[in-house]
Amino acid sequence: MKAEPAIAEDAVRLSVADPEPAVAARLAAGSGRDREAVSAAVRAWRRGGTAALSVLEEEWDVGGEALARARAALGSAWEEGERPPLRARADRWTVVGAPHQLRLGRDGRWWPYRGGGGRWAPAGGAAHDPASALAATGFTPGEEA
Structure with missing residues (x-):
């Protein structure tokens, strides 16, 4: 089950600080992401915060x-x-x-x-x-x- 958006977003925001490995693993697990997904989410956050994270994780129909x-x-x-x-x-x-x-x-x-x-x-x-x-x-x- 995927974590709620607010929790998942907070986990990424906290992961940007490069926490120690045990904390990073707990943040990843709590956000519903694997290590590679957390890395991509952190990269997105560093490039544009919430907006960039949304672009990474949410596909939408442009019309x-x-x-x-x-x-x-x-x-x-x-x-x-x-x-x-x-x-x-x-x-x-x-x-x-x-x-x-x-x-x-x-x-x-x-x-x-x-x-x-x-x-x-x-x-x-x-x-x-x-x-x-x-x-x-x-x-x-x-x-x-």
Whole structure:
């Protein structure tokens, strides 16, 4: 059973202080996360607090005006023909064939993510421009397969 959001969030906030291993293990267990999930959550918290943690852990369906704004931002972020191929699912746009992802926060900011080991992890802080956020992942044009 997953811990209540307030408890899970507090566990992450407390884990940011790098507690001793026994305390870190108790915080992880109490938050319902394994060691890797706590590490990703701490990384997110350090990059943007509650908003960044929400982007890490909550997938939402972008629709209506938010989707129109997202599409417009993606369309204008790169020069003609330079936009990487992106596969969209909910609030996540993943570069096809590469371990780079953009996540759209509910506030309209773009968050960079990098994949590895079957998980996605925050790669930087939020940006208003999707191209800037994608660059924070280390993505270089032509990298996609």
